[in-house]
Amino acid sequence: MIPTVVWGTGNVGRAAIRAVEAHPALTLTAVLVHDPAKVGRDAGELGGLGRPLGVAATDDIAAVLAGRPRAVVYAASGDIRPDDALTDIGRAIVIEHITRIHPSCAPDWPSPPDGVGAHRVVIEGRPRIEVTVEASDEGENRSAGGNATAVGRLVSAIDWLVDAKPGLYDALDVPLRPAVGRLGRRTA
Structure with a gap:
C-alpha cells in the first residue's frame, strides 16, 4: 500500500x-x-x-x-x-x-452546447467530430x-x-490506466 x-x-x-x-x-x-x-x-x-x-x-x-x-x-x-x-x-x-x-473564469474558452460544464473535444476536418461528455457528482x-x-x-x-524516477511529469508522460477498486461504484 x-x-x-x-x-x-x-x-x-x-x-x-x-x-x-x-x-x-x-x-x-x-x-x-x-x-x-x-x-x-x-x-x-x-x-x-x-x-x-x-x-x-x-x-x-x-x-x-x-x-x-x-x-x-x-x-x-x-x-x-x-x-x-x-x-x-x-x-x-x-x-x-x-x-x-464557472464560465466567468475563462469566458473565451469554448462551452458545451447547453452552456453548462462538460468535457468537450472538437476535431476539425472532414468529417468534423465533436464529442461532449458530461459528468456529475455531489x-x-x-x-x-x-x-x-x-x-x-x-x-x-x-x-x-x-x-518513476523523481521529476516533473506532464499528463502525456503518464500512461492512461483503467480505474481500479471501488471508484465510481454506487452503494446500495
Whole structure:
C-alpha cells in the first residue's frame, strides 16, 4: 500500500479523498486542511462518503510530512491562497489539476452546447467530430463531476509515479490506466 495524503478538502479535495479511499493500492494516511473548523473531522465526512475512515483532518503540515508519505494529492485552494499554495508546493511532491468551474473564469474558452460544464473535444476536418461528455457528482453538480473525473486520473497515476524516477511529469508522460477498486461504484 502507498501511504497517501490529501492536502485540501474543497471541490477537488473531496473527490480526492473518495478516490484515494477507493484505490486498492493506496492508503489514506492524512488529510491536511486550512480551515480550523475542519481540524479533527473525519476524512470520510469531509469527503462525503457517509461513513468514517478513521483519519482525522489536521492542519499540522510538519507532522504530516514527517510521516514521509509516498504521495501527496495537492488539492488546496491555490486561487484563494496563492502565497500559501506556493509555499506548500515547495514542501512536497505535488499532483495538481486546474478546472474552470464557472464560465466567468475563462469566458473565451469554448462551452458545451447547453452552456453548462462538460468535457468537450472538437476535431476539425472532414468529417468534423465533436464529442461532449458530461459528468456529475455531489447531487448532479457538473463542476464536481469534472473534478471527480480529473481526480480519478490523478489518483490512478500515484502508484505509477511512485515507481518513476523523481521529476516533473506532464499528463502525456503518464500512461492512461483503467480505474481500479471501488471508484465510481454506487452503494446500495
